[in-house]
Amino acid sequence: MARRNLLPPLNPARAFEATGRLLSVSKAAEELSVTPAAVSRQVRTLEAYLGTTLLERAPGGRMQLTPAGARYLSELMPLFVSLREATLAVTGSRYGGNTLRIRSPATFAVRWLIPRLASFHQRHKDIDVQLTTSFQPLDFQREDIDAGIQLGTGRWPGLSTLQLIPNVLVPVAAPSLQIRSKRDLGKHSLLHSLARPDDWVLWLEAAGLRNIDPSRGMKYETSLLAYQAAAEGHGVAMAQKELVAKDLSEGTLVTPFDLELDRGDHTYYFAWATDRPESGALKAFRQWLSSTVKD
Known part of the structure; x- marks a missing residue:
């Protein structure tokens, strides 16, 4: 029907x-x-x-x-x-008992989740996924959601979590900028995400570049917008490597330097409330995510 x-x-x-x-x-x-x-x-x-x-x-x-x-x-x-x-x-x-309400940061939703959702729909045609976006912390007491995706350590009271991707930071830029050395960073704008304010600070510190102001440059609401600005040649963005893999493989973006900064367990997690019974739709989505991450 x-x-x-x-x-x-x-x-x-x-x-x-x-x-x-x-x-x-x-x-x-x-x-x-x-x-x-x-x-x-x-x-x-x-x-x-x-x-x-x-x-x-x-x-x-x-x-x-x-x-x-x-x-x-x-x-x-x-x-x-x-x-x-x-x-x-x-x-x-209401949509019915097989509606699953998920919230995710916009960058993760567009760059990682949405391209993979078609395979979930193929396996579970009876489950409707309602996806909203926000980078604010998940709040299961105030929001009408069944689960969500959140950036952090994955250790949050009252929540069960599933780690989704490694959080490896790399600077990315359009090939046209022709950045050849770390000193060239001083000639270009740094592109920041307001949702991830520490990324440039951490990478520049790991690179030993203390003469570059980590706060200068353009600031965008999300990494999604920063990546777009980088692809259009407006500067250098600090990216989560997993979320720009397609751009790197196609040459839309390049990584000018070899240094990659692994932030360990500080990454994206799928999270759901432990004090609620797990619906069949949520269980199916969690199992699909788990198998997708392993692939």
């Missing part, structure tokens, strides 16, 4: 949000109760309006977000979640 369509009629932004979140035109069409051709047409309309490509095909035919698409999706997702919640509040309905 098809899910009830809870949002207003299809429009270009909504078509892109569903396609970008699911990384599939056919799955977006199924969710929106329209044809794949209609979804593709709306996405192309949005791209023409914005004057930029949001989605592209990778080798092998897999759909992926462009840097501009990733940034735009991270801004759209919270808006559509709020719209869904407002509609649900008016109708007094």
Whole structure:
């Protein structure tokens, strides 16, 4: 039985949000109760309006977000979640027992989780994942969420956790900057994430570069925006290597130096409240995450 369509009629932004979140035109069409051709047409309309490509095909035919698409999706997702919640509040309905509400930092959601979510949907077509983004600490007492992803040591009272990725810091920049030595950092802007204010301090200290002010340069709300600025040649960003792996493999970004700083257990964790019974949907998602991390 098809899910009830809870949002207003299809429009270009909504078509892109569903396609970008699911990384599939056919799955977006199924969710929106329209044809794949209609979804593709709306996405192309949005791209023409914005004057930029949001989605592209990778080798092998897999759909992926462009840097501009990733940034735009991270801004759209919270808006559509709020719209869904407002509609649900008016109708007094819920998605059903197989809805899983997950919150994640925007950078991790766009760079790591969303590209992998299609495989979860393939295995569990009966579970709807509702994903919101924020870099604020998880609060299961105040938020209507089942689980979340959080940066830290993974040792939080009342929460069970699963470590997701290693947190290895590397400076990244566009190849056009042609940075050849650590001294060249003084010629370029440092790009910072307000969500990770210590990364440049820690790396510069490990590199022994005490003559560079770690606080100078441009500051962005999230690492996602800092990575985009780096790819566009605006400076050097401090990146979590796992989250820029695709950019490095494709040459959109390069690592000018060999020094990598491993922050150990200070990384991203999947977390859920220990004082709540674990639903079947949450257990399935946790097991999928665990197998995905091991792969």
